[in-house]
Amino acid sequence: xxxxxxxxxxxxxxxxxxxxxxxxxxxxxxxxxxxxxxxxxxxxxxxxxxxxxxxxxxxxxxxxxxxxxxxxxxxxxxxxxxxxxxxxxxxxxxxxxxxxxxxxxxxxxxxxxxxxxxxxxxxxxxxxxxxxxxxxxxxxxxxxxxxxxxxxxxxxxxxxxxxxxxxxxxx
Numbered sequence: 001x002x003x004x005x006x007x008x009x010x011x012x013x014x015x016x017x018x019x020x021x022x023x024x025x026x027x028x029x030x031x032x033x034x035x036x037x038x039x040x041x042x043x044x045x046x047x048x049x050x051x052x053x054x055x056x057x058x059x060x061x062x063x064x065x066x067x068x069x070x071x072x073x074x075x076x077x078x079x080x081x082x083x084x085x086x087x088x089x090x091x092x093x094x095x096x097x098x099x100x101x102x103x104x105x106x107x108x109x110x111x112x113x114x115x116x117x118x119x120x121x122x123x124x125x126x127x128x129x130x131x132x133x134x135x136x137x138x139x140x141x142x143x144x145x146x147x148x149x150x151x152x153x154x155x156x157x158x159x160x161x162x163x164x165x166x167x168x169x170x171x
Contacts, residue, residue: 045171046150050164055081059165061124061152071095073115075124079158089157091122101125103149105167110149123153146170 046061058080066072072094079087093115101112103125112125129145136142150168154161 044147046168047171048152048165048168050161050166052081052161052164056083057081057161057164058083059152059161059168061150061168063126066092075122077152077158079161087158091117093117093122093124103127103151103167105149112151121155125151 043062043064046063047058049056049058051057060078060080062076062078064074066074072092075091075093077089077091078085094117096114096116099114101114102109103112104110111128113128114123114125116123127147127149129147131143131145133141133143148170150170151166152162152168
């Protein structure tokens with residue numbers, strides 16, 4: 001003896017399952033972006049330095065959030081040789097939640113938030129922010145967020161600097 005669902009109940013059940021799944025899938029990226037406290041300040045700067053052919057290479061990345069959820073950021077990159085500006089570029093990058101990235105510094109792995117340009121020519125991983133609670137003199141509690149490390153990857157224009165500017169540090 002086989003058990004069968006009445007057609008109307010079966011269709012209602014399918015609709016409920018589809019509705020619940022769509023809600024879950026809708027809120028997963030939303031909740032991820034709500035917990036992304038990376039750029040709550042007006043702007044953030046990351047610096048990296050190294051040597052190339054006897055010249056001191058310094059690069060700075062200034063990051064500004066384009067929206068309150070940090071889904072899109074604007075990045076300005078400045079490159080200096082022996083403290084003289086030689087190149088700069090500006091990019092709009094988008095949060096890419098399809099990849100799970102890590103930054104390795106001194107043999108320690110840090111979970112990272114991945115941003116990329118639409119054409120994937122520029123990719124930046126920022127250390128996932130860590131929250132720190134502090135108590136103010138007036139007794140109120142305040143949480144501040146910090147992300148110490150970033151890695152920057154350029155596929156064309158600045159590719160030769162990727163091997164010497166491996167890790168950028170928030171300043």
